Amino acid sequence: MAKVFLPKGTRDLMPEQMNRRLMVINTVRDVFARYGFDPLETPAFERIETLTGKYGDEGEKLMFRILKRGEGGTKGEVDLALRYDLTVPLARVMAMNPGIPLPFKRSQIQPVWRADRPQRGRFREFYQCDVDTVGTDSPLADAECIAVVHDSLTALGFTDFTIRVNHRQLLRALAVAIEAEDQETSMLQALDKLDKVGRNGVEKELLERSFSRDQAHQLWRYLDGAEIPDAAPFEQQLKRIVELALSMGVDPDRVRVDRTLARGLDYYTGPVFETVLNGDYSGSVSGGGRYDGLVGMFSGKGDVPAVGVSLGIERIFMLMEEMGLVPATRTATHVWATVFSVETMAATLESASILRTAGVNVQVSTRMGKIGKQLKDASSKGIPFALVCGPEEAAAGTAVLKNLTTGEQVTGTPDELVRHLGV
Amino acid sequence: MAKVFLPKGTRDLMPEQMNRRLMVINTVRDVFARYGFDPLETPAFERIETLTGKYGDEGEKLMFRILKRGEGGTKGEVDLALRYDLTVPLARVMAMNPGIPLPFKRSQIQPVWRADRPQRGRFREFYQCDVDTVGTDSPLADAECIAVVHDSLTALGFTDFTIRVNHRQLLRALAVAIEAEDQETSMLQALDKLDKVGRNGVEKELLERSFSRDQAHQLWRYLDGAEIPDAAPFEQQLKRIVELALSMGVDPDRVRVDRTLARGLDYYTGPVFETVLNGDYSGSVSGGGRYDGLVGMFSGKGDVPAVGVSLGIERIFMLMEEMGLVPATRTATHVWATVFSVETMAATLESASILRTAGVNVQVSTRMGKIGKQLKDASSKGIPFALVCGPEEAAAGTAVLKNLTTGEQVTGTPDELVRHLGV
Numbered sequence: 001m002a003k004v005f006l007p008k009g010t011r012d013l014m015p016e017q018m019n020r021r022l023m024v025i026n027t028v029r030d031v032f033a034r035y036g037f038d039p040l041e042t043p044a045f046e047r048i049e050t051l052t053g054k055y056g057d058e059g060e061k062l063m064f065r066i067l068k069r070g071e072g073g074t075k076g077e078v079d080l081a082l083r084y085d086l087t088v089p090l091a092r093v094m095a096m097n098p099g100i101p102l103p104f105k106r107s108q109i110q111p112v113w114r115a116d117r118p119q120r121g122r123f124r125e126f127y128q129c130d131v132d133t134v135g136t137d138s139p140l141a142d143a144e145c146i147a148v149v150h151d152s153l154t155a156l157g158f159t160d161f162t163i164r165v166n167h168r169q170l171l172r173a174l175a176v177a178i179e180a181e182d183q184e185t186s187m188l189q190a191l192d193k194l195d196k197v198g199r200n201g202v203e204k205e206l207l208e209r210s211f212s213r214d215q216a217h218q219l220w221r222y223l224d225g226a227e228i229p230d231a232a233p234f235e236q237q238l239k240r241i242v243e244l245a246l247s248m249g250v251d252p253d254r255v256r257v258d259r260t261l262a263r264g265l266d267y268y269t270g271p272v273f274e275t276v277l278n279g280d281y282s283g284s285v286s287g288g289g290r291y292d293g294l295v296g297m298f299s300g301k302g303d304v305p306a307v308g309v310s311l312g313i314e315r316i317f318m319l320m321e322e323m324g325l326v327p328a329t330r331t332a333t334h335v336w337a338t339v340f341s342v343e344t345m346a347a348t349l350e351s352a353s354i355l356r357t358a359g360v361n362v363q364v365s366t367r368m369g370k371i372g373k374q375l376k377d378a379s380s381k382g383i384p385f386a387l388v389c390g391p392e393e394a395a396a397g398t399a400v401l402k403n404l405t406t407g408e409q410v411t412g413t414p415d416e417l418v419r420h421l422g423v
Numbered sequence: 424m425a426k427v428f429l430p431k432g433t434r435d436l437m438p439e440q441m442n443r444r445l446m447v448i449n450t451v452r453d454v455f456a457r458y459g460f461d462p463l464e465t466p467a468f469e470r471i472e473t474l475t476g477k478y479g480d481e482g483e484k485l486m487f488r489i490l491k492r493g494e495g496g497t498k499g500e501v502d503l504a505l506r507y508d509l510t511v512p513l514a515r516v517m518a519m520n521p522g523i524p525l526p527f528k529r530s531q532i533q534p535v536w537r538a539d540r541p542q543r544g545r546f547r548e549f550y551q552c553d554v555d556t557v558g559t560d561s562p563l564a565d566a567e568c569i570a571v572v573h574d575s576l577t578a579l580g581f582t583d584f585t586i587r588v589n590h591r592q593l594l595r596a597l598a599v600a601i602e603a604e605d606q607e608t609s610m611l612q613a614l615d616k617l618d619k620v621g622r623n624g625v626e627k628e629l630l631e632r633s634f635s636r637d638q639a640h641q642l643w644r645y646l647d648g649a650e651i652p653d654a655a656p657f658e659q660q661l662k663r664i665v666e667l668a669l670s671m672g673v674d675p676d677r678v679r680v681d682r683t684l685a686r687g688l689d690y691y692t693g694p695v696f697e698t699v700l701n702g703d704y705s706g707s708v709s710g711g712g713r714y715d716g717l718v719g720m721f722s723g724k725g726d727v728p729a730v731g732v733s734l735g736i737e738r739i740f741m742l743m744e745e746m747g748l749v750p751a752t753r754t755a756t757h758v759w760a761t762v763f764s765v766e767t768m769a770a771t772l773e774s775a776s777i778l779r780t781a782g783v784n785v786q787v788s789t790r791m792g793k794i795g796k797q798l799k800d801a802s803s804k805g806i807p808f809a810l811v812c813g814p815e816e817a818a819a820g821t822a823v824l825k826n827l828t829t830g831e832q833v834t835g836t837p838d839e840l841v842r843h844l845g846v
Contacts (some may be wrong), residue, residue, distance in 0.1 A: 003517075003518075003721075004472075004473050004515045004518050004519065004721040005469075005470060005473075006466065006470075006515075006519070007466060007468055007469060007470050007502075007503055010466035010468075011466070012463065012466070013462075013464040013465075013515050014462065014463065014518075014520075015461030015462060015529065016704055018461065018462040018463060019461065019462065022452070022462060029445070033755045033756075033784045034783075034784050034785065035779070035784075035785070035786065036754070036756045036784065036785065036786025036787070038438030038441065038442065038754050038755055039438060039441040039442065040435065040437060040438060040441060040572045041435070041436040041441055042435050042436075043429065043430060043433035043434070043435070043548050044467055044505070044536070044548060045430055046430060046489070047427075047428060047429075048426050048783070049427075050428075061493075062492070064490075064492070064503070065489065065490045065496065065503060065590070066487050066488065066489055066505075067487075067488045067489070067490060068489070069484070069485070069487070069501075069538040070484075073488065075499075076490075076498075076499030077488060078431055079430075080487070082467070082489075092427045092429075093425050093435050094428070095426075096427065096428075096435075097437075098512075103789055105440065107784070109469065113467070114572075115492040125466050125467060125468075133789075136789040138789035140787055140789050141789060144787075146734075151779075153733070199429065203824050213644065219697070228649050229561050232473060241767075244768070247769040247773055247776070248772050248775070248776050249771035249776035253604065268751060271632075281607045289448050292641070292843065294681070295837040297833075298426075298427040332456045332461055333456075333459045333460050333461070339563075345667070346666075346670040347666065348829060349670035350670055350672075352671070353670070353671050353672035356457040356458070356574075356672075358769075359673070360457075361457050361458075361459065362457065362458070362459065363458065363459025364459070364563055364567075365526070366526055366556075366559040366561035366563050366564060377524070380524045381524055384529070423613070
């Protein structure tokens, strides 16, 4: 028999991971809904014309292309490709639904596919988790991006994080101020590495990128707080956005305007956000910003104001595991119902049914007799409690509930056991 | 600007549908967990070798094939294809995880892709929703299939359905009894149409399929209850399975052994299940059975006992809408917070924040002033309540909550409004 393998760079999400992921996804979905972001799903694939030219040469190479069905396929023709992100599909949805009431606030939690070189924690299929508000330039929408990230991370149990906020136009004013107007992108690319390489590293890179020592010196001066010419309106905007976020209940210690934040992506046009965990955890867990040019790309209506934020949900899954923020439960089953004999089976099933109705997850052993072996089965599956219903208990309408960690046992009617479990 | 389209046979799941779908999915996930079925997800695509030869010629044609990245792709080479069902991926998971504790009980709710001719309610991307128990031949596992379907449909609000149960070996005994041992498949194909074409239709088809009138006559006699030779063990099995299901709390009126149930699929080897809604709703909402030959296909271990059931979740979404079992809410937002002026903004956001903390979904208007226009916005989005916080309310720490259906208004502190909303 041939051996089978997973496709390169993919994985199965086994119950232990899935239970954790569903918990995280349900938590952030609830937060999104609290702010009026309603869920959207789009197809896994888009027409190749929809995706081509949107992600640069590199993106083009990483796209999974689908052969035409029927004759075209035998000739190698391609008509579809797997979704590469959730933003182009959103732009398509907006173009195809011109009558949709604005602002349109949507959340989207779905996998995307990129044929990147697989690495630890990096896969070719991974979930993205975005909220976006389309059709308004109100600073409320920007502030909500901050609030949603704040509330999501807080709800998941993260306590020590910083949401950094900056403004793309402020960075532009900064480039103008150091007479690097034509090298803005280059300046941002160097600055974006600050967290990783420090000031000396950025300075070295700036010189390599043919900035002068004086320009580098000026840059630090502005980043350290000197007033940037013509940047006041953007400073004001950021101040207002943070103020609104605080009114929404955001902890003032968790948000900070930071002139050094230079998110790489070209398409941001206004405020930008990035969230880092403080302490030993490098890299960001969320990023976003205002990108007024992108959503209108298919509608031919010119700029459509839009602002959004992405939770780095794959990273969050990993970090929560590392930090012990989610219990490592291999199963969602609470109680393993052992089966003593054919005669006690009905009583056992009826007890299990009462527990289930009360919200307890009960798995019934398909093995019979030899209770010790059955209890071992429960432990091997990571189930915390076992139910034992022998002939005496069956006759009395009771059962024994055994805590498989402590060994503690209680006997009672199913209703009493439900109360004991504290459901 | 080029117009954009959806790929043929696909759709966007807009908020109205998504809210309904998530409600259904969360409900059935809860039921699955009650019985110890833990969630699994597998990648959207599998290696082409894994899928080839598993779905017959027809399936092969409907598969979405993915071009190799890099050089192979320019030569039209294919190395992957999109998942066609959830059963072959399960067999692959079992083969790749030989140490997994058995029985392995998994639920899986994910889309599959088939390039079928699109029709009303039939799409090229659609969700399947399966539970399977692998590694035991205990009748408990078969009975749980019935219980899970029963509890899922009940939890979703369906009241009048019948879970029909039959046995593949009983159908074989039936074929032998009418001396059609070599035409068993043909007999089943004819019989499978009973619901659609009635007895006369099936009889006509049997004659066309070169069965004799006497064979057809014998067939009805057995289907009407005459004892089928050598079928007693299978009758006993079915009786036991139904008995166990009733012990699990299944309503006896919702399950029925039915000798005429002839589920088409070749791979079933034991009990088979199919659920129909009674009344005017044709077609099944669930189907499954025991298929001991399939899960072992990659492991080379010969037969691996397995039994499972699929909820026809796309059909269930549609039916629940038609039958009014889910409210047609266009948004999950409960309250639309209007914004009177810049001065009242902070008070409004603080009220909204208190409501959110209590579990109320609040969307804040990005339009300011002109409350009438803002209330219209709320109605156009289908939001049931509006919050108004003018200068007086802001000063008093209160707000007005307006029911947008009845026009009723109450004034109170945010906490009082939460109680009024009954959250």
